[in-house]
Every structure is written in structure tokens, then in C-alpha cells.
Amino acid sequence: MAFLVLPSMSWSATRRPGPVENFLARHITSNWIRHNADEQSNPFRPTPENLRAGQVDFDGHCSGCHGVTGNGENQIEADFYPPVAALTGDTQKWSDAELYFIIANGIRMTGMPGFGKKHDPKEIWGVILWVRHLAHLSPQEKAAIESRMRMMTEQHEKMMKTARPQQAE
Numbered sequence: 368m369a370f371l372v373l374p375s376m377s378w379s380a381t382r383r384p385g386p387v388e389n390f391l392a393r394h395i396t397s398n399w400i401r402h403n404a405d406e407q408s409n410p411f412r413p414t415p416e417n418l419r420a421g422q423v424d425f426d427g428h429c430s431g432c433h434g435v436t437g438n439g440e441n442q443i444e445a446d447f448y449p450p451v452a453a454l455t456g457d458t459q460k461w462s463d464a465e466l467y468f469i470i471a472n473g474i475r476m477t478g479m480p481g482f483g484k485k486h487d488p489k490e491i492w493g494v495i496l497w498v499r500h501l502a503h504l505s506p507q508e509k510a511a512i513e514s515r516m517r518m519m520t521e522q523h524e525k526m527m528k529t530a531r532p533q534q535a536e
């Protein structure tokens with residue numbers, strides 16, 4: 368039966384799935400995360416050095432999808448379904464161990480990749496320190512991050528313009 372139904376459904380990532388599909392996916396993954404994550408809290412302290420290391424890893428591996436301030440606005444100009452999560456809202460309700468589990472394993476059938484095999488625990492805990500920090504950025508920190516981002520985007524756009532013909536607005 369599934370073979371008959373599934374191909375005729377829309378599997379496009381640009382289209383929002385209905386409430387049932389949505390609820391099931393959320394419910395199943397949340398339970399999976401809660402059930403499997405252990406109880407450990409972050410063994411590293413948010414010292415300036417650890418935060419700096421976490422920021423560098425976050426900018427390198429996460430910000431393309433989650434945004435440099437963790438606001439969920441991806442920089443690859445594409446649609447994800449499920450959408451890329453903003454890390455500064457409800458995501459902060461996960462415990463440290465649950466965040467570790469999510470980042471190390473990824474979430475299958477979504478865009479969220481697993482980092483556990485290619486990164487050591489210290490790097491992952493460092494990123495978690497930075498994800499926690501993103502929820503409490505001071506206005507100055509936020510402005511500094513955003514202006515650095517704007518500079519990078521402008522450079523990127525300049526590069527793209529020389530690489531392809533100008534598009535009509």
C-alpha cells in the first residue's frame with residue numbers, strides 16, 4: 368500500500384508537510400533524543416578561550432545553515448523541510464547531553480548532519496558553549512557578528528557577479 372501512496376505524495380522540501388506528518392516527525396525524533404541522550408552536563412567552562420574555539424567551529428560547520436547568530440536563517444539560499452532550527456529559542460530547552468546527542472548523531476531525514484565521527488568531544492562541547500552563548504548575545508556582540516557577516520556576504524556576492532552574467536531584478 369505504501370508503495371502506491373508514497374510516490375504520489377509531495378516529497379519536496381519547499382512544501383510544508385501537513386500537521387499529521389509534522390507531529391509524527393517531531394514526536395518521534397524528540398522521544399528518540401530524550402531516550403538516548405545521557406545525563407552529562409558540559410564538562411567545559413565558558414572561558415573566553417573555550418567560547419572562542421566554539422565560535423570558530425560553529426562559524427565553520429554550523430552557521431551556513433543555522434545563521435551566524437543562530438537565528439535559523441541559512442546562508443545557502445535554499446528551503447529545508449523540516450526548516451533549519453533557530454538555536455536561540457526553544458532549542459535552549461534541550462539539556463547539554465541532549466544537544467550533544469543531536470549534534471553528534473544528526474537527525475536522519477532532515478538536513479541536520481551528524482558530527483560525532485569527525486569531531487572530538489571537546490569540539491562538540493565547545494560548540495555547545497557557543498550555542499548557549501548565542502542566546503544571550505549583548506547588542507554589541509550581535510552587531511559585531513552581523514557586520515562581519517555582511518562583509519563576508521558582500522565579498523561572496525562580488526565573487527559570484529564576476530562568475531556569472533548579471534541577473535534581471
Ligand code: HEC
Nearest residue numbers: 428429432447449450451452458469470474477478479494
Ligand atoms: C546542512 C545544514 C545544517 C548544518 C550544517 C547544521 N545543521 Fe543543525 N539542523 C539543521 C536542520 C534542517 C535542523 C532541523 C531538524 C529538525 O527539525 O528535525 C537542525 C537541527 C538542529 C538542532 C536541534 C534543534 C531543535 O531545537 O530541535 C540543533 C541543536 C542543531 N541543529 C545544532 C547544529 C550545530 C551545533 C551544528 C554545527 C556543528 C549544526 N546544527 C549544523 C541543519 C543543519
